[in-house]
Amino acid sequence: MPELRVVAAGPQTTVQDRGRPGHAHLGVPRSGALDQGALRQANLLVGNDATAAALECLLGGLRFTVDHAVTVAVTGGLAQVSVAGRAAPWGSAVSVRAHEEVALGPVTVGLRAYVGIAGGIDVAPVLGSRSGDVLSGVGPAPLADADTLPVGPASGRPSAAEIAPPTPGRRELRLRLGPREDWFEPRAIDSLDGATYAVGERSNRIGLRLEGAPIGWRGAEELPSEGMVLGAVQVPPDGQPVLFLHDHPVTGGYPVVGVVEEADLAVCAQLRPGERVRLRIIGS
Amino acid sequence: MQVHRLGVDALLVECADLAEAMALRAEVERRRIDVRDLVPGARTVLLDGVADRERLAADLTSWPLAVHEAPSVDPVELATVYDGPDLDAVARRWDMSSQEVVATHTGTRFTVAFCGFAPGFGYCVGLPEELAVPRLESPRASVPAGSVGLAGAFTGAYPTASPGGWQLIGRTDAVLWDPSREAPALLAPGTPVRFVRA
Numbered sequence: 001m002p003e004l005r006v007v008a009a010g011p012q013t014t015v016q017d018r019g020r021p022g023h024a025h026l027g028v029p030r031s032g033a034l035d036q037g038a039l040r041q042a043n044l045l046v047g048n049d050a051t052a053a054a055l056e057c058l059l060g061g062l063r064f065t066v067d068h069a070v071t072v073a074v075t076g077g078l079a080q081v082s083v084a085g086r087a088a089p090w091g092s093a094v095s096v097r098a099h100e101e102v103a104l105g106p107v108t109v110g111l112r113a114y115v116g117i118a119g120g121i122d123v124a125p126v127l128g129s130r131s132g133d134v135l136s137g138v139g140p141a142p143l144a145d146a147d148t149l150p151v152g153p154a155s156g157r158p159s160a161a162e163i164a165p166p167t168p169g170r171r172e173l174r175l176r177l178g179p180r181e182d183w184f185e186p187r188a189i190d191s192l193d194g195a196t197y198a199v200g201e202r203s204n205r206i207g208l209r210l211e212g213a214p215i216g217w218r219g220a221e222e223l224p225s226e227g228m229v230l231g232a233v234q235v236p237p238d239g240q241p242v243l244f245l246h247d248h249p250v251t252g253g254y255p256v257v258g259v260v261e262e263a264d265l266a267v268c269a270q271l272r273p274g275e276r277v278r279l280r281i282i283g284s
Numbered sequence: 285m286q287v288h289r290l291g292v293d294a295l296l297v298e299c300a301d302l303a304e305a306m307a308l309r310a311e312v313e314r315r316r317i318d319v320r321d322l323v324p325g326a327r328t329v330l331l332d333g334v335a336d337r338e339r340l341a342a343d344l345t346s347w348p349l350a351v352h353e354a355p356s357v358d359p360v361e362l363a364t365v366y367d368g369p370d371l372d373a374v375a376r377r378w379d380m381s382s383q384e385v386v387a388t389h390t391g392t393r394f395t396v397a398f399c400g401f402a403p404g405f406g407y408c409v410g411l412p413e414e415l416a417v418p419r420l421e422s423p424r425a426s427v428p429a430g431s432v433g434l435a436g437a438f439t440g441a442y443p444t445a446s447p448g449g450w451q452l453i454g455r456t457d458a459v460l461w462d463p464s465r466e467a468p469a470l471l472a473p474g475t476p477v478r479f480v481r482a
Contacts (some may be wrong), residue, residue, distance in 0.1 A: 022334070024321040026469040027399040103382040126463045136403050137444075138463065179288030179296045225400060227323030227330025229294050251325055259291035 002068045002151045004117065005112065007101060007145040010061030015121050015203075017053040020129035020138070024250040030230060031133040032246045033264045034205060034269030035112055038076030041163050042116030045073035045093045048155030051131035052120030054141070059171040060107040061114065063245075065155045066151060068098050071118040073157045077110030078165050078269055084144035091163030109166050110270035129207075134205050135247040145237040171275065174282045180223070180255035184235070192257070197241070201273045205247040207234075208268050210277070213255055214239025225253045243268060287341045292404030294332040295341055295461070303408060305329050306397055307349040310474050315347075324398040324473050326399060343405065355395060359476035364390075364432050366481065368452035370420075374434060377417055386481065392441060394477040399469065404443035406471025411437045423449035430455045432479065439479075441471070456482070
């Protein structure tokens with residue numbers, strides 16, 4: 001079977017597709033690409049079905065070869081792309097000959113680049129998805145140097161489209177209050193609209209850790225563990241919120257003050273530690 | 285029963301207690317409600333990705349629920365060797381002999397209330413609240429797959445090796461989690477369970 005060979009995996013590269021919703025009751029996170037729009041573009045550019053799996057590459061640095069001629073495309077975070085040492089465009093379909101090395105430089109705008117490969121990464125799906133879930137370990141593990149991954153047969157035609165490079169955009173997250181806004185000090189809720197938070201160093205595929213004005217609890221009682229949704233903003237007793245991304249635990253024991261709009265999660269996928277975001281309340 | 289709205293297409297239903305939450309979860313399933321994820325918790329049921337949220341929110345509070353009704357299917361039997369490292373500690377807490385602990389555990393009809401912690405880890409209820417045990421003060425760094433334990437009034441079995449703070453009373457060879465199976469989790473919510481001596 002045609003293979004992709006990892007020369008250097010970079011800081012963290014995982015296989016991701018649209019994820020595996022529908023198994024949360026068994027304790028299985030949804031997983032899937034954090035920036036679903038970038039995944040969709042990468043697949044579109046190389047002529048793949050929207051369900052194909054691509055590589056999600058944190059901070060860049062990925063280098064690989066494929067043992068047959070193949071079309072690749074890099075989307076999401078902006079990074080220099082080279083093929084056999086020659087510069088290649090970001091955000092376009094790029095033809096690569098067998099065994100030529102494709103290399104990503106560091107991601108300079110955003111945080112996560114997506115690499116679409118014609119035919120898709122064809123690891124065996126687990127519960128309907130090829131996504132690697134860093135919380136539960138379901139699906140393929142993060143890539144390591146010298147790994148090989150199967151590549152599926154190319155089906156569609158590459159697109160001639162060019163993706164506009166990302167710009168440091170409006171960093172605003174729209175939040176719908178609830179279900180547990182009454183667990184917090186009313187003053188803290190009142191000041192949430194327009195509040196800015198810095199993205200914490202320990203952010204990952206499980207959640208974006210936000211650092212700023214604490215959202216104080218009103219009482220001290222414990223919340224029995226309850227189901228969590230994608231985009232939920234959970235607040236531990238220290239008042240520093242955690243915004244749940246695709247590998248979030250399916251249940252949690254801290255109150256959720258609100259849920260971020262799904263369309264804004266792609267912004268979260270591309271925020272770097274230290275960057276600031278503003279919350280905007282859009283109702284409940 | 286109180287219905288909260290989350291995001292654009294989810295409902296979190298807060299129930300009077302775990303028994304009501306379990307009955308509501310079963311009722312949502314019985315009615316084949318169109319929902320992407322149906323996630324029971326300790327006192328709640330999350331319906332994530334529902335089609336007609338406002339109508340469902342209005343309807344579900346008036347559903348008659350079969351709270352405490354015995355499940356109609358045969359229990360999953362977990363053959364268990366009762367030689368766990370915490371069996372004696374549990375016996376002291378329950379003020380029984382270890383044989384009586386085993387008799388109590390094998391004599392209880394459990395039901396999986398919800399899953400969490402790890403894929404396929406089912407929290408089984410059935411023990412009376414007075415037999416609740418605390419979690420270990422310091423969790424073990426690694427608990428072998430198949431370990432059968434107690435925490436609070438829950439019992440459960442570790443589907444995969446992981447760190448863990450449950451008091452371990454035994455072990456089972458049952459394959460609790462296999463994602464290649466049609467039903468990957470042996471102990472899915474609503475499943476009746478019995479532990480039998482191996």
